[in-house]
Amino acid sequence: MMSLAQVLPQSATTTPEGHLSVGGCDLVDLATEFGTPLVVYDEGELRSAARRYREAFAAHAPDGEVLYASKAFYAQAVLRLLREEGLSVDVASGGELYAALRAGFPPEHIYMHGNAKDAGEIGELLDAGVGTVIVDSLDEIGLLDRMAAERGVRQRVLVRVTPGVKPSTHSYISTGQLDSKFGFSLEGGAALAAVEAVRAARALDLEGLHCHIGSQLFDLAGYRAAASLLADFGARHLDGDLRTLDMGGGLGIAYTRGDEPPSVEAWADAVMESVRTEWARVGLPMPRILVEPGRSIVGRAGLTLYRVGVVKDVPGVRRYAAVDGGMSDLLRPMLYGATYEALLANRADAEPAGALRLVGKHCESGDVLIQEAQLPDTRPGDLVCLPATGAYGVSMASNYNGVPRPAIVFVDSGRARLVTRRETYADLVARDL
Numbered sequence: 001m002m003s004l005a006q007v008l009p010q011s012a013t014t015t016p017e018g019h020l021s022v023g024g025c026d027l028v029d030l031a032t033e034f035g036t037p038l039v040v041y042d043e044g045e046l047r048s049a050a051r052r053y054r055e056a057f058a059a060h061a062p063d064g065e066v067l068y069a070s071k072a073f074y075a076q077a078v079l080r081l082l083r084e085e086g087l088s089v090d091v092a093s094g095g096e097l098y099a100a101l102r103a104g105f106p107p108e109h110i111y112m113h114g115n116a117k118d119a120g121e122i123g124e125l126l127d128a129g130v131g132t133v134i135v136d137s138l139d140e141i142g143l144l145d146r147m148a149a150e151r152g153v154r155q156r157v158l159v160r161v162t163p164g165v166k167p168s169t170h171s172y173i174s175t176g177q178l179d180s181k182f183g184f185s186l187e188g189g190a191a192l193a194a195v196e197a198v199r200a201a202r203a204l205d206l207e208g209l210h211c212h213i214g215s216q217l218f219d220l221a222g223y224r225a226a227a228s229l230l231a232d233f234g235a236r237h238l239d240g241d242l243r244t245l246d247m248g249g250g251l252g253i254a255y256t257r258g259d260e261p262p263s264v265e266a267w268a269d270a271v272m273e274s275v276r277t278e279w280a281r282v283g284l285p286m287p288r289i290l291v292e293p294g295r296s297i298v299g300r301a302g303l304t305l306y307r308v309g310v311v312k313d314v315p316g317v318r319r320y321a322a323v324d325g326g327m328s329d330l331l332r333p334m335l336y337g338a339t340y341e342a343l344l345a346n347r348a349d350a351e352p353a354g355a356l357r358l359v360g361k362h363c364e365s366g367d368v369l370i371q372e373a374q375l376p377d378t379r380p381g382d383l384v385c386l387p388a389t390g391a392y393g394v395s396m397a398s399n400y401n402g403v404p405r406p407a408i409v410f411v412d413s414g415r416a417r418l419v420t421r422r423e424t425y426a427d428l429v430a431r432d433l
């Protein structure tokens with residue numbers, strides 16, 4: 001188990017019975033009490049990740065803000081906890097905005113993203129008094145301006161730019177390159193056109209720029225490259241209108257044994273040093289810095305427990321073990337070929353017995369959680385734990401094949417509390433007229 005320590009919450013231990021325990025709670029007991037699949041979050045790990053971000057940035061940028069990218073996981077329990085820890089929040093849709101408001105985030109500390117915000121969502125954000133909108137297209141700038149003017153309000157905006165940096169990560173989660181559906185490219189004049197459109201608008205105030213170069217990044221060089229291009233653009237075109245710079249999120253986490261992501265502190269140093277050096281080079285005053293981490297706040301804190309239902313040998317080919325969830329609660333393996341580790345929560349210290357293919361219960365051959373899972377001799381009834389499923393797991397969940405979405409439990413100091421109940425079959429048909 002210990003070789004997997006970096007993918008589990010720091011509180012993970014093995015009990016004398018050989019059970020995996022997190023936050024002082026035996027995971028075998030949690031599965032019995034709450035059923036499976038079960039998503040378990042360690043509250044201590046969530047709080048410590050939030051504090052490390054706040055402290056790392058407070059040291060560099062006392063007037064800055066750490067925004068939690070709520071798309072990573074937006075249950076009320078996590079939003080309330082991160083609000084308590086003093087984070088602001090970014091939302092990427094009307095639904096995430098609703099969740100953030102409901103969790104008590106002051107509208108001033110809500111930042112609204114989205115590459116295709118519709119009139120309904122723009123009305124919602126204006127009526128809620130959302131502090132800052134990150135604008136993503138000329139169509140949106142026009143609509144936001146018209147709707148803000150109709151309401152007689154002024155709206156602060158950041159212009160989302162794609163600096164033309166292509167970081168090394170999966171193409172679906174790489175967002176800063178020129179050919180992207182997000183933002184305005186610095187190259188070719190789109191970003192300048194957006195800045196001019198905001199300046200010409202009646203009801204919009206240009207606050208600065210936003211960029212997010214990609215996700216699950218281990219190599220920090222992309223931030224320096226992005227800061228350099230942003231600084232040149234700022235010096236040439238923005239002058240006094242670059243009060244705030246949002247450098248996005250993107251810090252990677254360990255999903256598998258060998259993964260060694262930079263620390264939160266190293267990431268904060270790299271982002272801040274990049275901006276400081278590049279801003280000094282072009283002679284601009286330092287802007288207020290925002291960052292938007294998602295995965296690196298909630299990823300490691302969460303894990304998923306599945307019950308093994310079937311073990312099947314395909315002679316001469318491989319062994320399959322099928323669990324009671326799959327692509328409906330954890331889409332990332334199928335969506336981006338993302339890799340995870342697995343261990344048996346009920347026999348955490350048993351030696352691996354070779355590779356098997358860990359699959360879900362859905363009617364799709366591609367419903368594979370782990371291509372080559374290194375597990376002990378696995379039998380029906382065993383409890384499989386997939387660590388590091390806390391980000392982009394339940395927030396991407398579906399009901400494919402009529403599988404109810406899992407329950408979510410928070411654990412802390414030996415106590416477990418249900419924060420999101422399991423969906424029922426009745427929930428599955430509740431919207432059907």
Ligand SMILES: Cc1ncc(COP(=O)(O)O)c(C=O)c1O
Binds near residue numbers: 215216292
């Ligand atoms: C605009 C924006 N900000 C922040 C994030 C969060 O990124 P991460 O979870 O990698 O920190 C994303 C992720 O897609 C994003 O698109």
